[in-house]
Amino acid sequence: MPPLHVVILAAGKGTRMRSDRAKVLHRVAGVPMIDYVLDAAAVLHPASTTVVIGHQAEALGAALSEAPGLSFANQAPQLGTAHALLAAEPQLRAAEGTLVLLSGDVPLLSAQTLERLVDRHHGAHAAATVLTAVVTSPAGYGRIVRVGEHIERIVEDRDATSAEREIREVNAGVYAFALNGLFEAVRGIAAENTQRERYLPDLIAIYRRRGLIVETVAVSDPDEVLGVNSRAELAALGRKVRDRKNAGLMAAGVTLEDPATAYIGRDVEIGGDTIVHPGVTIEGRTRIGMRCEIRSGVRIADSTLGDDVVVLDHCVIADSAVENGARVGPFAHLRNGAALGPEARVGNFVEVKKTALGEGSKALHLTYLGDAVIGPNVNIGAGVITCNYDGVNKHQTTIESGAFVGSDTQLIAPVTVGKDAYVGTGTTVRKDVPPGALAVSAGAQRNIAGWVKGKRKQKADP
Numbered sequence: 001m002p003p004l005h006v007v008i009l010a011a012g013k014g015t016r017m018r019s020d021r022a023k024v025l026h027r028v029a030g031v032p033m034i035d036y037v038l039d040a041a042a043v044l045h046p047a048s049t050t051v052v053i054g055h056q057a058e059a060l061g062a063a064l065s066e067a068p069g070l071s072f073a074n075q076a077p078q079l080g081t082a083h084a085l086l087a088a089e090p091q092l093r094a095a096e097g098t099l100v101l102l103s104g105d106v107p108l109l110s111a112q113t114l115e116r117l118v119d120r121h122h123g124a125h126a127a128a129t130v131l132t133a134v135v136t137s138p139a140g141y142g143r144i145v146r147v148g149e150h151i152e153r154i155v156e157d158r159d160a161t162s163a164e165r166e167i168r169e170v171n172a173g174v175y176a177f178a179l180n181g182l183f184e185a186v187r188g189i190a191a192e193n194t195q196r197e198r199y200l201p202d203l204i205a206i207y208r209r210r211g212l213i214v215e216t217v218a219v220s221d222p223d224e225v226l227g228v229n230s231r232a233e234l235a236a237l238g239r240k241v242r243d244r245k246n247a248g249l250m251a252a253g254v255t256l257e258d259p260a261t262a263y264i265g266r267d268v269e270i271g272g273d274t275i276v277h278p279g280v281t282i283e284g285r286t287r288i289g290m291r292c293e294i295r296s297g298v299r300i301a302d303s304t305l306g307d308d309v310v311v312l313d314h315c316v317i318a319d320s321a322v323e324n325g326a327r328v329g330p331f332a333h334l335r336n337g338a339a340l341g342p343e344a345r346v347g348n349f350v351e352v353k354k355t356a357l358g359e360g361s362k363a364l365h366l367t368y369l370g371d372a373v374i375g376p377n378v379n380i381g382a383g384v385i386t387c388n389y390d391g392v393n394k395h396q397t398t399i400e401s402g403a404f405v406g407s408d409t410q411l412i413a414p415v416t417v418g419k420d421a422y423v424g425t426g427t428t429v430r431k432d433v434p435p436g437a438l439a440v441s442a443g444a445q446r447n448i449a450g451w452v453k454g455k456r457k458q459k460a461d462p
Contacts, residue, residue: 004047008038106174295330320339367383
């Protein structure tokens with residue numbers, strides 16, 4: 001196989017998006033649309049991948065800076081697709097083989113379709129191979145004009161005659177080109193259209209006049225070539241991605257009680273016999289095990305849940321881990337590396353941040369646990385706070401196995417509550433509590449007889 005190179009066009013502003021953000025960074029089902037294109041292209045194992053940027057070039061380059069093996073070409077100003085491809089010429093001047101040209105705003109294109117495109121291109125020894133689709137409503141797309149079975153040219157929608165507008169086979173904007181002579185030919189494209197731009201599809205007619213081989217490959221699913229030019233189209237594609245994801249999960253044994261309101265990201269994994277209730281959002285690199293139950297109003301992002309986990313209504317779990325059999329919520333918040341051990345329980349209005357809660361331990365009411373290490377079988381009472389911040393630095397609280405922390409306790413970190421120790425209700429813990437000890441800080445209770453009657457009389461007097 002000859003070397004293969006990928007160029008992704010991502011310079012456009014996307015005027016109809018009404019946005020200062022680069023169009024290809026808008027999210028489809030929670031993922032920037034260009035990420036879908038990059039993932040599909042990666043299956044081809046290209047020798048190089050070049051992204052042509054223009055509008056919001058700095059922001060786009062920064063967003064893609066961690067993607068492996070990318071180079072960037074700047075198109076300024078943006079004068080059409082042919083002009084965009086020429087912007088990548090410096091990166092590819094010494095390259096040989098095949099160039100696959102993609103659009104950064106066509107996120108549903110599959111890797112399998114790209115492989116078919118490349119296979120047809122190489123098998124036919126073509127100078128160019130065009131990806132096409134037959135659609136019900138071709139308005140806005142370039143039409144594929146054929147003579148017999150062979151493609152003759154591509155005409156843009158704005159420049160098409162009334163007869164040409166009736167053609168339903170359209171240009172997907174995805175091509176394979178032989179690199180030999182490509183850029184020289186592209187420079188010969190004239191701006192002879194209503195927009196006075198240099199359209200890359202005009203290259204097809206140039207190649208045909210030269211007697212070069214031009215092939216086409218039709219997609220089996222026209223949705224693959226849908227582009228994004230407006231917020232409405234962005235939402236529509238997002239629904240398609242979510243519907244496909246949800247269908248795959250249900251086929252694999254996951255129960256989605258209302259698939260229309262289950263917002264589940266592309267990279268999420270969920271085990272069989274898990275039940276997802278209506279109005280749930282699961283996103284990022286989240287992994288959920290077998291036989292879990294996720295109740296309504298829950299959002300889970302970039303987290304791992306083991307088997308048999310129950311998450312009750314209106315919880316937020318982000319960047320955290322919940323082990324087998326644990327129970328969370330309702331109205332709980334786990335974040336920034338929270339880790340719940342097996343059978344642990346976190347309940348109503350409890351926030352857990354950068355804290356490990358050991359096996360069988362529980363914090364069921366109105367509690368904040370931050371920067372703490374809590375052993376197994378610990379009971380945390382209502383209203384407990386780990387005071388982890390001194391105004392300058394964060395400090396750790398350690399609560400060892402079997403300890404009991406009474407309600408309305410403040411633990412002033414750094415501090416350790418020893419194994420099987422007991423902290424009395426309303427205690428402010430400022431120093432370590434030895435194993436097996438009782439810690440109290442409140443004074444002895446005093447009852448003042450008759451105080452209420454005297455108070456009432458004082459209010460009644462003028």
